[in-house]
Amino acid sequence: MKAIVVSIGDELVLGQTVDTNSSWLSRELASVGIAVVEHITVADDSAAIEAAISGAAMRCDLLLINGGLGPTKDDLTREALTRALNAPLELNADWLRRLESFFAQRGRPMPQTNRVQAMIPRGARLLDNTAGTAPGIDADFTGGGTSRSCRIFAMPGVPSEMKLMFQKSVLPHLAQMGAGTDAGTDAGAVILSGTLHTFGVGESTIGEQLGDLMDRRRNPSVGTTVSSGVVSVRINARFAHRDAARAELEQTAGLCRDALGDLIYGSDEQTLASVVADLLTADKVRTVATAESCTGGLLAKMLTDIPGSSGYFQKGWITYSNQAKTELLDVAPQLLAQDGAVSESVVRAMAQTARQKSAADFALAISGIAGPDGGTPAKPVGTVCIALAHAQSVLARTFHFPGDRQTIRDRSAKMALTLLRFHLLGKPAPF
């Protein structure tokens, strides 16, 4: 069963509101085994809405519409849907009474404009709205002269009203249509998803290491996405039965883990900081201090994003200027003059002093050129030195991160966490 979600509203196509209804509906449908293949968003324009509905209904079995059911002049979904269905609009007397009593309960007369909300195309059914005045519409589309048929549910655009209506009035119909059952037909398959996260190597390298696992015809399917430098491996398992989907998902996740090894730092909701926090507190608690220049507090912010971070984090320094590095972290002025603030020798010194002054088990130090200014031919924007001090010695590395200021700062902090992660795993970092 293929589904399409159509969202309606000027504020969406003009970019003033980010559409979150479509992704919410997609997740709900996936959980009952229905694959959404397309999202379409159109303006409050009657002809455009009609064209979107007619076109989409020809290429899917289930069409979920949200938005444009309100009482005002810019709510045009009812009218457009009626034309797409080629049926006359009729007054539903039951719903008119419901509307009148809704307003009566609030001690207000019903505005005339609300009367239109009791009108639906002939042959369609109303969907209850327990949170507002706009009922939904449940209709059957039969394609012009073909055997094509598509079930259409039109819901309000207000997220809270849409979600309630979907759960109370749409989901039960989908179950009747065979979704999410263990019937084992194609129509009622279950989709389970899982995600593995990596940081430090590019999407193409991850893709090469995954090899045939990424074959487009594979089920479970394996795909990669990139977000803020994190390359994630997304696995979608579509099977007739939930148990089979879960077992296949786990088996494919295992194959991905085999292919990528320690490049995978976590799964699903885990972040680099949460994984480092787990490693720091796994047996006995160990602590980490920070000494930051170009990241300006971002590394410490990431470490303290995690509830309970006071267990492993107590002290951090932000030494943005050379003078600050000398005054707060005893970096010798000669060293700064000789090697420059962005050098492995300087971050080594920063990390060592931070570790001593904090009495932490580990200290991470970062100094780099986040740009847009400050680059030189020898040290262009994106050059970042990171050091990790621990009881035995100090590790220092130089990186070259592409991107803008925000990107360079983000990657620098994540790489510092990654160096600590590999150290805590007792393995050399592969960078």
Place this chain on the structure above:
Amino acid sequence: MKAIVVSIGDELVLGQTVDTNSSWLSRELASVGIAVVEHITVADDSAAIEAAISGAAMRCDLLLINGGLGPTKDDLTREALTRALNAPLELNADWLRRLESFFAQRGRPMPQTNRVQAMIPRGARLLDNTAGTAPGIDADFTGGGTSRSCRIFAMPGVPSEMKLMFQKSVLPHLAQMGAGTDAGTDAGAVILSGTLHTFGVGESTIGEQLGDLMDRRRNPSVGTTVSSGVVSVRINARFAHRDAARAELEQTAGLCRDALGDLIYGSDEQTLASVVADLLTADKVRTVATAESCTGGLLAKMLTDIPGSSGYFQKGWITYSNQAKTELLDVAPQLLAQDGAVSESVVRAMAQTARQKSAADFALAISGIAGPDGGTPAKPVGTVCIALAHAQSVLARTFHFPGDRQTIRDRSAKMALTLLRFHLLGKPAPF
């Protein structure tokens, strides 16, 4: 000129990632007078991408595609676009060299899979990517046998790469195509938008103060949106001519400023930190130091988000534990025992010492309970004390922020910036 945005990715149609690229592109296009009439999101499916491109190109003048340009097997936009254009795919030798040098600079061999990123449809042009390896594609679609033509720009799906490419390589072409000109026809009506930002009071208060300016029938229209605690006032002016739109936009913005006064901290791309940075460096440069407990570096991170922040920011301390507050910032253990770490007396002491030790003109200190644990009946989660030390004295305030850990930390840092902003304006903070 009508535009359509097509976004590509399984993660989008399955609802695992919310599409924010489409709304960002819509806002950018609106600001140069191009109305986006539709967003389409399709899966990583070659036939579906081709159908979406071919269909959309027949009903718009400008098609912006994002996603599916990476080097892996699930990146299918290049291939689908090539088929939609009915042109052969050719290797671009220049870009192949660019790719090879991109990897060479990072001391790594180029994976074979990346070679495909140097392939484009014959007749198309490459768009530079300064942040990654996927170049964009600039192509002309001419409809089968009709006089229809549509300019197509395909960009990467990674938001930071897409935004940079749009601004650097797509926007200049749009200007050449006549966007934002004074053509003045209905088809080319100009939409100019402006946004004013406030922080510290709720959306309903802002709405009340704006009053009739928010009437739905007004043009320019005035609406409010909330994002991360910032209540923004969005003004959209739709007029036939650019000059009229600009004049009306400015006039309405002036009325909003009259209604909200100093609650407005900035407009459009300005952030609280950028506005504070501007105030700190307006006449002679003044400097600020930070002393953070619950925000764990977030305040310093915000201050150093701004290019050139080394002018006004040099030193910060993160004193997450009581011991750290005593050892690094000389907070008396008796004070901590008596008033608690989250108290106005403690943040006063933190701010004063940070100011002395840094020799900065100002110091901001934050201590609070970000949760989820650590709250008490007297000091529930969300209780945050903030101090501002300056040459004359120390100001301290206690706030109660609702929300989760991340929200409380974010609001705390923004409120600290806000206190400094009002001090720099020479006005008392209205909180």
